[in-house]
Amino acid sequence: xxxxxxxxTLGWVLVLMRLLAAVAAALxxxxxxxxxxxxxxARDVPLQGARALQSSGTPRFDMVGLHWxxxxxxxxRTRSANGDWSPWHPAAPxxxxxxxxxxxxxxxxxxxxxxxxxxxxxxxxxxRVTRLRAYFVWSEIRxxxxxxxxxxxxxxxxxxxxTNSYTRTQSAAIVRGIEIYHVKGNGWNDxxxxxxxxxxxxxFEGRYGGIEKNVIGAHAEGFNTGSFGVALIGTYTSxxxxxxxxxxxxxxxxxxxxxxxxxxxxxxxxxSGGNPKYPAGVPVLLRAVSGHRDTGPTTCPGNxxxxxxxxxxxxxxxxxxxxxxxxxxxxxLGGPIEFRATLAADLQWTVTVTDSLGxxxxxxxxxxxxxxxxxxxxxxxxxRYGWTISAGDDVRPATGFVGAAPATLALKATSAKPRTISPxxxxxxxxxxxxYTLTAPATVTATLLDAGGNHLSTLxxxxxxxxxxxxxxxxxxxxxxxxxxxxxATNGVKSVSVSLPLVVDRTFSNLSASxxxxSPxxxxxxxxxxxxxxxxxxxxxxxxxxxxxxIVTPVAIADDPAGDQSVTWDGVAEQGRVRDGTYAGxxxxxxxLGTTSHSAFFRVDTVAPILRVISFxxxxxxxxERAVVRLTARGRVYARTYQxxxxxxxxxxxxxxxxxxxxxAAGNVSRTLRSR
Numbered sequence: 001x002x003x004x005x006x007x008x009t010l011g012w013v014l015v016l017m018r019l020l021a022a023v024a025a026a027l028x029x030x031x032x033x034x035x036x037x038x039x040x041x042a043r044d045v046p047l048q049g050a051r052a053l054q055s056s057g058t059p060r061f062d063m064v065g066l067h068w069x070x071x072x073x074x075x076x077r078t079r080s081a082n083g084d085w086s087p088w089h090p091a092a093p094x095x096x097x098x099x100x101x102x103x104x105x106x107x108x109x110x111x112x113x114x115x116x117x118x119x120x121x122x123x124x125x126x127x128r129v130t131r132l133r134a135y136f137v138w139s140e141i142r143x144x145x146x147x148x149x150x151x152x153x154x155x156x157x158x159x160x161x162x163t164n165s166y167t168r169t170q171s172a173a174i175v176r177g178i179e180i181y182h183v184k185g186n187g188w189n190d191x192x193x194x195x196x197x198x199x200x201x202x203x204f205e206g207r208y209g210g211i212e213k214n215v216i217g218a219h220a221e222g223f224n225t226g227s228f229g230v231a232l233i234g235t236y237t238s239x240x241x242x243x244x245x246x247x248x249x250x251x252x253x254x255x256x257x258x259x260x261x262x263x264x265x266x267x268x269x270x271x272s273g274g275n276p277k278y279p280a281g282v283p284v285l286l287r288a289v290s291g292h293r294d295t296g297p298t299t300c301p302g303n304x305x306x307x308x309x310x311x312x313x314x315x316x317x318x319x320x321x322x323x324x325x326x327x328x329x330x331x332x333l334g335g336p337i338e339f340r341a342t343l344a345a346d347l348q349w350t351v352t353v354t355d356s357l358g359x360x361x362x363x364x365x366x367x368x369x370x371x372x373x374x375x376x377x378x379x380x381x382x383x384r385y386g387w388t389i390s391a392g393d394d395v396r397p398a399t400g401f402v403g404a405a406p407a408t409l410a411l412k413a414t415s416a417k418p419r420t421i422s423p424x425x426x427x428x429x430x431x432x433x434x435x436y437t438l439t440a441p442a443t444v445t446a447t448l449l450d451a452g453g454n455h456l457s458t459l460x461x462x463x464x465x466x467x468x469x470x471x472x473x474x475x476x477x478x479x480x481x482x483x484x485x486x487x488x489a490t491n492g493v494k495s496v497s498v499s500l501p502l503v504v505d506r507t508f509s510n511l512s513a514s515x516x517x518x519s520p521x522x523x524x525x526x527x528x529x530x531x532x533x534x535x536x537x538x539x540x541x542x543x544x545x546x547x548x549x550x551i552v553t554p555v556a557i558a559d560d561p562a563g564d565q566s567v568t569w570d571g572v573a574e575q576g577r578v579r580d581g582t583y584a585g586x587x588x589x590x591x592x593l594g595t596t597s598h599s600a601f602f603r604v605d606t607v608a609p610i611l612r613v614i615s616f617x618x619x620x621x622x623x624x625e626r627a628v629v630r631l632t633a634r635g636r637v638y639a640r641t642y643q644x645x646x647x648x649x650x651x652x653x654x655x656x657x658x659x660x661x662x663x664x665a666a667g668n669v670s671r672t673l674r675s676r
Contacts, residue, residue, distance in 0.1 A: 003076070007073075008553075009135065010124030011411070012130030014269065014450045016556050017523055018253070018536060020452065022378070022546055023199075026251075029443075029629065030665055031269070032142075034437070039137075039138045039180075040136065040137045040138070040180050040181065040184035040185060041059045041061075041135070041136045041138075042133055042134070042135050042136075042184075042185070043055070043059075043133065043134050043136065044131065044132070044133050045123060045132040045133065045134060047125075047129065047130075047131070047132060047198065047551055049249045050127075050373055050378035051124065051125050051126075052124055053122065053124075053125070053132075053334050054120075054121075054122040054123075055121055055122070055123075055134070056122070058061075058119060058120050058121055058136065059119075059136050059138065060081075060119050060138055061111055061115065061117070061118055061119075061136035061138050062114065062115055062116055062117050062118065062137065062138060062173065062177060062539070063114050063115060063136075063137035063174070063177035063178070063180075063181060064076070064078065064112075064113055064115055064118075064121060064134060064135065064136055064180045065091075065109075065110050065111065065112040065113065065137070065185050066091040066092075066110040066123075066133070066134055066135070066139065066200045067107045067109055067110065067131065067132075067133045067134045067135070067185070068091070068107070068108050068129050068130075068131060068133065069107060069130045069131040069179035069332075069670070070108075070127070070129040070130045070131070070382060071108060071127055071128050072091075072125060072126050072127025072129040073090065073091070073092070073125075073127060073129075074090075074091040074110070074123060074124070074125055074126075074127045074129060075088045075089060075090055075091065075123070075124040075126070076088070076089055076091055076121055076122065076123050076124070076606070077089065077122050078115045078118045078119030078120065078121050078122075078123070079118060079119060079122075080116060080117065080118050081113075081118065082115045082370070082432055082555050084123075085120075085613040087634070089113060090112070090122060091110035092108065092109070092110040092111055092236075092298075093111060093161045093235070094161055094299040095224070096110070097219035099188055099189075099192070099221065099224065100218075100221055100222055100225070100273045100274065100308065100361075100524055101457055109186060109645070110411060111160070111161045111162065111180045111601050112137070112160070112162065112177060112181035112182070112672070113161075113162045113163065113610065114163050114166060114170070114174045114177060114296065115161045115163075116170070116518040118146055120608055121134065121488065128219065133186035134301075135175045135184065136276070137181050137184075137185075138182045138244075138493075139485055140352045141179065141180060141183045141184065141491055141606070142183065142187040142190045143183055143187075143188070143189045143190070144190075145209075145218070146189075146190070146207065146208055146209030146213075146387060147215075147216045148209065148216065149214040149215075149216050149225045149226045150214070150226075150255075150322040151166070151214060151216045151226060151260065151327075151539075152226060152227065152256070152259075152262065153226045153254055153258035153262060153270070153286045153288075154226070154227050154262065154268060154270070154286055154287070154289070155225065155227065155228055155229075155230060155256065155257060155262070155288065155289050156219060156220045156223065156228070156229045156290050156292055156294075156295060157229075157230055157231075157249070157289065157291050157292065157293045157301050157303050157305065157306075157309060158173075158193065158219060158229055158230065158231040158232070158233045158291075158300050159233075159234060159236045159289070159300060159301040159305055159311075160178065160196075160229060160231050160232070160233050160234065160235075161233060161235050162174070163233065163234065163235070163454075164199065164234040164235055164239060165234070166198075166199075166234075168200045168202070170525070171198035171200065171202055171204070171233060171479075172204070174198075174233055175196050175204045175206075176234070178191055178192035178193075178196075178257060179206075185238065185642075188218045189218070190207075190208055190218075191206045192207070192217055192219045192229065192271075193207065193217060193219050193229045193230065193231040194217045194228040194229050194230065194234055195208050195211075195228070195230045195231070195252060196208045196210075196220070196230070196231045196232075196472045197230060197231070197232050197233065197245055197248050197249050197252065197320040198233045198234075198244045198496045199232075199233065199234055199241065199244075200230075200242075200245070201242075201244035201245050201247060201248035202245060202248070202593060203248055203252055204382060206229070206231075206433070207554050211256075211402065212259050214226075214228075214260075215228070217229045218293055219231070219292070220271075220295040220296060220537045221274075221275040221287075221295075222273040222274045222275040222278060222280070222295065222296065223272065223273065223284075223295040223296075223408065224271045224273070225273065225276075226270070228256060228528045229292075230249060230252060230253065231301075232245060232249065232301065232305060235302060236302035236304045236305035236413075237299070237302040237303055237304060238302075238303065238304055238439065239274075240305070240306070240308070241303055241305055241308075242257050246308065246312065247622075249318060249497050250312055250315045251319060253289060253312070253313075253316040254316045254317075254319035254320050255320070255594075255658065256415075257288065257289075257316065258320060258323055258396055259396070260650055261323075261324055261325055261326060261327055261341075261396070261398050262288050262325065262326075263288055263317065263323075263325040263326070263342070263431075264313045264314075264317040264319050264367075265288065265290070265313055265559045266284060266287075266302075266325070267285060267286065267287055268288065269283050269284070269285055269286075270283070270284050270286050271283050271284075272295075275295070275296045276296070276297050276520075277295075277296050277297040277559070277635050278295070278296070279383075284569055287309070287313065287315065289309055289312060289313040289316060290309070291305075291306045291309055293306060294494045299441065304445060304572070306580055306596050307487070307644070311500045319588050321344050321346060322343060322344045322345040322391070322394060322395050323343075323344045323395065323396065323408045324338070324341050324342070324343055324344075324371075324389065324391060324395050324397070324398055325341065325342045325343075326341055326342050326416045327339075327340070327371075327389050327398035327400065328333055328340050328341070328654065329387055329400055329402050331374075331377075331402075332434045333377050333378070333380060333382070333383075333385070333404075334377060334378060334428050335376075335377060335378060336376055336377070336403075337374065337375045337377055337402055338372070338373070338374045339351045339364075339371065339374070339375070339387060339389060340370075340371055340372050341370075341371035341375050341389050341398060342369060342370060342371070343368070343369045343370075343391055343395070344366065344369070344373065346368055346370065347367065347368075347369075347373050347391040347392060347395065348365065348367045348391065349365060349366055349367065349368075349369075349389065349390065349391040350363060350365040350389075350390050350391075350451070351363060351364045351371065351373045351387065351388070352366070352387065352388045352390070353375055353385050353386070353387050353402075354385065354388075355383065356383055356384055356385075356388070358403065361376050361380065361385065362377075362410060364673055367517070368505050371389055371391075371412070374485060374518045375510065377403075379551045379634065381405070382401075382404075382406065383403055383404075383405060383406055384401055384402075384403045384405035384406075385401065385402050385403050385517070386399065386400070386401055386403055386434075387400055387401070387402060387420060388661055396481060404611055405425055406440065407439040407440040407466065408440070408494070409434050409438070409439060409440045409442055409489060409490075409491050409493070409494045409496055409499045410438075410439045411437070411438065411487055411489055411496050411497070411633065412436070412437045412438075412560050413435065413436065413437040413468070414434075414435065414436045414437075414487065414500060415431055415434070415435050415436075416432050416434045416435075416473070416485055416500040416501075416502050417432060418432060419432075419501065419502060419503060420502075420504075420505055420593075420594060420596055421473075421475060421502070421503070421504055421505075421597065422504075422505055422506050422507070422508060422509060423474055423475045423476070423504065423506065424506045424509040424510075424536070425479075425509075426509040426510045426511075427507070429512070429596075429598075430474065431472050431473060431474040432472070432473045432475075432484055433470055433471075433472055433473075434446070434470065434471050434472075434473055434487075435468070435469070436469055436470075436487055436498070437467065437468050437469070437487040438464055438465070438466050438467060438469065438489060440466050440491060441463070441464065441465050441491065442463075442464060442489040442490055442491040443461065443462070443464070443489070443490050443491070444461070444462060444463075444464045444487065444488070445458065445461040445476060445487075445488045445489075445490075446458070446459040446460050446484070446485055446486070446487055447459065447486040447488070447497070447620075448473075448478070448484075448486075449483060449484045449485075449486055450482075450483060450484060451481060451482040451483065451484075453484070455580075456483075459473065459485070459543060461553070464468055464489075471501070472561075473485060475504045476667050478504055479505050480503070480507070481503075481504060481506050481593070481595060482501070482502075482503055482593065483501075483503070484499045484500060484501050484502060484610050485499070485502055486498045486499050486500075487499075487500065487575040489515075497614055498645050503594055504633050505591065505592050505594065505596060506536050507535060507536050507537055507591050507593070508534075508535060508536075508539070508587070508589040508596050508598065509533065509534050509536070509540050509591055510532070510534045510599055511531065511532070511533040511585075511587055511598045511600050512531070512533070513529055513530070513585050513600035513601065513602040513663065514529070514532065515529065515602070515666070515667075516601075516602050516603065516665065517602060517603040517604075517605050517664070517665040517666040517668050518571065518603075518604065518605070518667065519579055519603065519604070519605055519606045519666040519667050519668050520570055520571025520572065520578075520604065520606070521668075523605045523654060524668070525669070526666055527570065527571070527654075527667075528568050528569060528570045528571070529568070529569055529571070529585070529602050530566050530567070530568045530569075531566065531567045531568075531585040531587060531600060532542060532564065532565070532566040533564075533565050533566075533587055534563070534565065535560055535561070535563060535565060535589070535599075536562060537562045537591070538560065538561050538562055538588070539558065539559075539560060539589045539590060539591045539595060539617060540559050540560075540591075541556070541557070541558055541559070541560045541565070541587065541588070541589055541590075541592040542554070542556070542557045542587075542588045543555040543556040543577075543582070543585065543586070543587050544556075544568045544585075544586045544588070545569060545583050545585055545586070546582070546583065546584045546586050546599075547581060547582070547583050550576060552573050552583065553569075553572075553574060553578075555567055555569050555572035555585075567585075567587075569585070572627050576602055579604070580603075580604050580606055580607060581603070581604075582603050582604075583600060583601070583603070583604060584599040584601050584602075585598050585601075586598075587599075587600075597665060602665065603665075603667070605664065605666035606666070606668065607666040607668060607669060608669055608671075609623060609624050609625050609627040609662040609663070609666070609668060609669075609670045610623070610624035610631070610670060611623055611624075611627075611660065611661065611662045611670040611671065611673060612626075614646070616675040616676060618648065619631075619648055619649040619650075619651065619654075620646070620647075620648050621643055621646075621647060621648075621649065621660070622644065622646050622647075623642055623643070623647060623662060623671075624644060625644050625664055626641070626642070626644055626664070626665070627641070627642065627662040627663055627665075628640070628641050628662065628663050628669070629641070629642055629647075629649065629660065629661070629662045630660070630661060630662075631637060631649055631650070631651070631659070631660045631662070632657075632658060632659045632660075633655035633658035634655055638651060642662075655675075656673075657675055658672050658674075658675050659672050659673065659674050659675075660672070660675075663671065
């Protein structure tokens with residue numbers, strides 16, 4: 001029986017697996033690598049119809065990746081710092097790894113290729129390539145915090161499809177280069193892989209977020225959630241990975257799958273999140289140790305490595321025995337909850353349930369390879385309970401929770417709107433709506449306080465459920481002044497309070513605009529609009545005309561006495577008569593209690609309605625807009641209001657001679673029609 005890895009860091013795992021040197025080189029990078037300056041430069045390559053291209057002015061780089069548009073393909077070769085040209089390489093030897101939702105639709109994405117220190121590049125195009133962009137990487141660039149899955153269910157093995165000719169000391173720089181390319185070139189949040197392993201057996205942490213946590217990577221489009229990706233640095237299409245690299249991969253898989261309590265030899269059905277090979281919603285049978293090609297349209301991790309995955313999974317399963325697989329807790333608190341798991345050997349096992357303080361409340365035990373025990377939780381108080389399935393010191397225990405932790409009492413999303421109310425019966429801001437959200441059931445008390453914090457009255461005190469609540473405050477019998485509504489919630493364990501400031505100010509009321517439509521065209525009919533309002537006490541008043549929130553023109557600024565007030569506007573601004581449209585007369589009143597603004601809307605309309613005759617005999621007409629239509633016959637005037645469109649003017653008789661015209665709400669008059 002081999003020694004069991006500790007639940008701590010990957011460093012300890014690999015120390016116990018005799019990879020201390022690899023871990024030191026992989027996870028504890030030298031400051032020059034971990035903190036040195038890193039850059040990525042993107043260059044669009046001029047195509048000009050040529051099939052072979054060589055760029056000038058190429059920046060210094062040690063990794064390159066190509067993106068292009070079109071159905072064709074791209075090869076490249078690079079010139080090292082000493083002037084030697086490399087062989088030709090395909091820009092995309094296989095489909096690149098990817099997140100579930102591609103960041104650059106329309107672009108074909110090549111693989112990042114480690115070149116060593118280089119300063120030149122040449123391209124060779126086949127087929128249709130309409131645009132070509134090169135990303136040159138030289139050398140904390142994460143774009144977003146990590147996301148986590150509920151569980152890890154399987155591993156996906158990759159190769160980076162780059163060079164196999166690198167030194168042990170170059171590996172860390174290759175990893176950093178891949179990270180920069182994935183983030184800066186591909187637009188991903190971080191490096192796509194969760195771990196990387198070089199040909200020397202060095203293990204590198206990939207995507208940030210915690211090596212024991214279920215970090216969602218960007219390595220297998222449609223299958224990133226619930227998996228972790230491990231990439232061997234290099235190309236393993238025909239060349240097999242070195243034995244030391246394969247051993248490091250097996251040890252890493254053994255440790256990480258054990259953390260997740262996954263049997264390396266198991267199979268599972270996974271629903272695709274969507275990719276070109278498996279559309280969203282398609283169930284796919286995968287192995288616990290799968291290759292990238294199992295999840296998407298790619299040859300990754302190369303034929304030679306892929307052919308070894310079965311043997312790698314078998315070797316992984318034999319490392320660190322005994323193990324515990326597939327722990328689960330099924331049921332609801334208040335009823336029977338069944339705990340199950342599978343052990344890799346016949347062992348004594350125990351299931352322990354603890355309360356929120358860690359005190360055991362129930363336990364069961366047995367022996368064998370099948371763990372199966374049911375807890376009758378009917379007597380358990382509501383709350384969150386922890387559980388542990390253990391089988392001795394040599395087995396990593398499984399843990400989890402059942403039930404829900406009682407929410408900590410809090411008052412959230414509190415507001416009193418509007419902050420200033422004027423309970424004067426004019427229908428504008430006469431009352432405030434107080435809103436709050438309880439995180440747990442509680443008794444809520446609302447109290448009105450004066451400006452000094454003194455208690456004036458209790459508005460209500462009642463039991464309320466968790467969730468959103470509102471109530472209305474009308475300030476009946478409350479004098480003008482500054483106040484606060486104090487909300488206090490208590491559940492017998494905790495009490496929380498929030499104070500919401502509020503102003504009661506009846507100074508300003510009854511704002512109106514008359515007429516609601518006017519035509520400032522000098523014809524003597526509704527050429528002005530009057531804004532009328534009432535002040536309960538003296539105040540500083542400003543009147544503006546606005547449109548879409550912007551001031552069209554100031555109309556008046558004055559210190560007005562108490563009483564009825566009015567301001568008239570003739571439709572003229574600094575630039576002349578305003579255009580037709582809807583405007584707001586905004587009256588702003590300031591007192592020692594603060595500033596209040598109300599608006600009254602009106603319309604400027606200088607276009608006369610159009611009245612057309614269809615039939616004088618049938619009194620059938622067509623109208624361009626809503627208007628009052630006046631018909632005069634035999635010395636009598638008949639007035640009717642009609643909407644835009646076709647209408648027939650109803651009369652008790654049928655006069656042969658009459659006149660008819662239309663007048664809209666702004667006083668604009670149509671041409672008068674006379675029957676023949």
